[in-house]
Amino acid sequence: MRIPLSIPHMSGNEISYIEEALSSNWVAPLGPNVDEMERLARLYTGSKAALATNSGTAAIHLSLAALDIGIGDIVFCQSFTFAASANPILYQGAVPVFIDSEPETWNMSPQALSRALEKAARKKTLPKAIIVVHLYGQCAKMDELMALADQYDIPLIEDAAESLGSTYKGKPSGTMGKAGIFSFNGNKIITTSGGGMLISDDEAFIEKARKLSTQAKEVAPYYLHNRVGFNYRMSNVAAGVGIAQFEVLKNRIQKKT
Ligand SMILES: Cc1ncc(COP(=O)(O)O)c(C=O)c1O
Numbered sequence: 621m622r623i624p625l626s627i628p629h630m631s632g633n634e635i636s637y638i639e640e641a642l643s644s645n646w647v648a649p650l651g652p653n654v655d656e657m658e659r660l661a662r663l664y665t666g667s668k669a670a671l672a673t674n675s676g677t678a679a680i681h682l683s684l685a686a687l688d689i690g691i692g693d694i695v696f697c698q699s700f701t702f703a704a705s706a707n708p709i710l711y712q713g714a715v716p717v718f719i720d721s722e723p724e725t726w727n728m729s730p731q732a733l734s735r736a737l738e739k740a741a742r743k744k745t746l747p748k749a750i751i752v753v754h755l756y757g758q759c760a761k762m763d764e765l766m767a768l769a770d771q772y773d774i775p776l777i778e779d780a781a782e783s784l785g786s787t788y789k790g791k792p793s794g795t796m797g798k799a800g801i802f803s804f805n806g807n808k809i810i811t812t813s814g815g816g817m818l819i820s821d822d823e824a825f826i827e828k829a830r831k832l833s834t835q836a837k838e839v840a841p842y843y844l845h846n847r848v849g850f851n852y853r854m855s856n857v858a859a860g861v862g863i864a865q866f867e868v869l870k871n872r873i874q875k876k877t
Pocket of ligand 1: 675676677678701704705753755779781782803804805814816
């Protein structure tokens with residue numbers, strides 16, 4: 621018998637939000653549904669700021685770009701993960717260094733991270749960021765990992781693509797590091813058909829990422845761009861699917877626990 625890892629389940633209300641988006645002509649990658657998705661993400665996680673994106677990969681990429689990670693910079697990344705955790709490091713021309721997992725959570729080993737940081741400090745090759753993944757909904761050992769990130773003053777990004785709804789010592793996944801990302805791909809606990817979210821308590825950081833997600837367009841009466849930007853915003857139609865899915869998130873979590 622085949623047991624699917626994760627299949628999409630519609631709540632039934634998606635169609636009404638999609639119809640509303642189409643009939644009101646809000647079909648662009650902005651609009652009331654996108655705003656509502658960001659509000660729901662803030663409400664659900666308790667994070668101060670949220671940015672809806674067109675994929676979880678885009679959210680990871682924006683987090684690195686907003687940290688000004690560039691060519692030749694080193695980023696530590698969990699080795700046991702989906703390739704999308706690491707690909708954005710290469711988009712920025714940075715260098716991924718993979719840190720092994722530990723057997724209890726299957727996520728980044730605090731001991732391996734500690735050893736890698738000590739070695740990097742000696743060689744003066746400390747990373748500009750650390751990407752920890754909460755794989756299959758299982759949170760990494762965040763107390764130990766955050767203590768190391770704080771000790772070396774390195775921003776930690778939580779790839780919570782697979783863990784919306786999980787908590788670590790009562791804290792929602794994605795809320796413990798500098799920033800967290802979720803994926804709303806079709807194989808996640810809730811979906812927008814394709815989409816993601818970047819969250820952080822640092823509102824300025826999210827506003828910087830928001831600007832980068834809209835081609836880094838400056839505020840000017842003409843097209844002015846001072847750095848490379850991306851087209852990474854969530855569509856208002858896709859966000860309609862997401863709102864209806866958020867309505868059943870608690871129920872989905874209960875079914876999984
Ligand atoms: C651990 C992990 N990181 C990142 C991603 C990327 O998310 P997306 O497919 O929305 O780009 C996924 C899922 O696909 C994932 O499982």
